[in-house]
Amino acid sequence: MLSAPAIFLSSFLVFQIQPIAAKAILPLHGGTPAVWTVCLLFFQLLLVAGYAYAHFTRPVLHALLLVGSLAFLPVQLRVFSAPDPTHSVLVTLFLTAAGPYFLTAASSPLLQRWSGIQSPYRLYALSNAASLSALLSYPILVEPWLTLRIQFLLWSGLYVFFVLFSLAAVLKSAMARRATPPTPERPGIILWIAVSACGTALLAATTNQICLEIAPIPFLWIVPLSIYLLTFILAFERPSFYERRLFSLLASVTIPIACALTVLGLQAPVWVHMASGAAVLFACLMLLHGELAASKPAPGHLTRFYIAIAAGGALGSAFVALAAPRLFSSFAEFPLSLAACAALSLLYRWRAGDFTSLRQLPPIARTSLTGLAFAVIVPFLVFDAGSSKTIAQTRNFYGVLRVTKMSDPPGPRRILTHGQTTHGSQFHDDRRSTPTAYYGYATAPGFAFQSRSKPVLHAGLIGLGVGTLAAYGKPGDRFRFYEINPEVIRIANSRFSYLKDSAASITLVEGDARTRLREEPPQNFDLLIVDAFSSDAIPTHLLTRECADLYKRHLASDGKLLFHISNRTLDLEPVVRSLAHHLRFSAFRLDSSADPDRLVHAATWMILESRGRLQTTAPLLWTDDYTSLWTVLK
16 A cells, blocks of 8 residues: 555654754754754644645645645755744744645645545554654664754655655545545544643643753653654554553552652652653653544544644644743643643543442542542642742743752852753852852863963853853953853843952853854954853754854964863763864863862863864864764763
């Protein structure tokens, strides 16, 4: 049957272009995982359009559009810049891949509808299996070995085969005429939308929770999405796998645990967070997708069913990507999505008659009902759970920032955190001008500023934090800070005093550092400090060969280039050494130990300069066309 390979290839392409496009766009916005959430929204919206098109289109029109779409190949990144990063990502995706993605998204339900087989929903399981294989192959087989340009070209080549298979399948099967069964009832359609919206919101919220609060490694985006697709496969290909009461019980156990862990933060090990997130996501999505599969309509209304699923998915994505950052100052959408899942499960149990026959139910069924009711309530107890020591909290496209006030030993202080990453701290006593965190006197920046060879320094600093490095400023010095997140600038000025207390002349430049450096004339920096990698969601575009050339253009002839490479999960030393080799600079590593009494953390820095022994090897040179976090995992 020609429909099967066409469906497999279309779904493979749909989910292969998503990580390719997201990876290409990610560096443009500082490496923040919010890019993935917006990408998910875009692809969900286009999925709705594709499914609606599949519901109404005719074979001749589809064949013509398939042939016409070949004129837009090869697919390549077309960047659109806008002040609002969400707007920028959405338009860039539209210009880059909207047409081919639209047709690949539409083809799977369309060919299932025209296939003529009695159980086309098994093709839906095949479609999700193809999607899962695309996701899993990307970080293992595609990203580590192929440049972005080759990835786009290969995708375009596979698209040509997809068009050929689709044309053959359309010509073979579209002529069959089948009777249309009665239209599904409106309550059923509303539930399809609600269940799908809840599932997609939970997917996006869990991704945010993992990537920003626990371990913000970009390729971990694939883990929640793989679980999402796996539950679809199990629900539609193996309906017997779904047992309503069993998964209700599992959800009623995992939801409270996941909520408790959001309060504990990194007091619990990272692997516990990861295991809990995967377990609660699997249990909840099996509940939701199991009910979707059980309520699927007759094959004649297949595309109507898919439109409802896609519309719900778009609503869920919009809630997390657009509404939540404006409504909440924390990741409140995570517990809210869990509560919504438990509530929908209770609704299905009520529709199944479990409440009216409560006394006749077996113990496991009554226990699961009680557990679900408890699971609806618990998320609201941690809806905005913050420490009583939090004095300020804000959220925008780049994540959640918290300022906490501590008064226990080593003394009164304020701390800025982004997720679980510390971005600076300051004493609030007579030690307020003491550099802390990763910038103590015994760190690489400390030595660089204290051993200055010039009476007046001009320093460029990529990454502001709370402005700690301004403490090293002396009269006549000029410090130029580059910071992409406007909220960080506001907090550094309003909640901390390093900037206002500094003896140096301070300039704050808002926006992506690489973009701003490219726009500026050579700054002739004596020191250029790149401090944007302490979180695991690193802006890889600041570690490429092309960016290194830009750094060199802005350095004085005897200037030093410092990279802060302290990182929980990534070893960036080989990348920085390769940049030194490319620049023909010497490079050495400086590790400094923690000093809790002075609020100093252990730190690892790389120091590059034109003097000394040149770096003779290039272990891992990244370029704008090739980066792979997979290769630098610790």
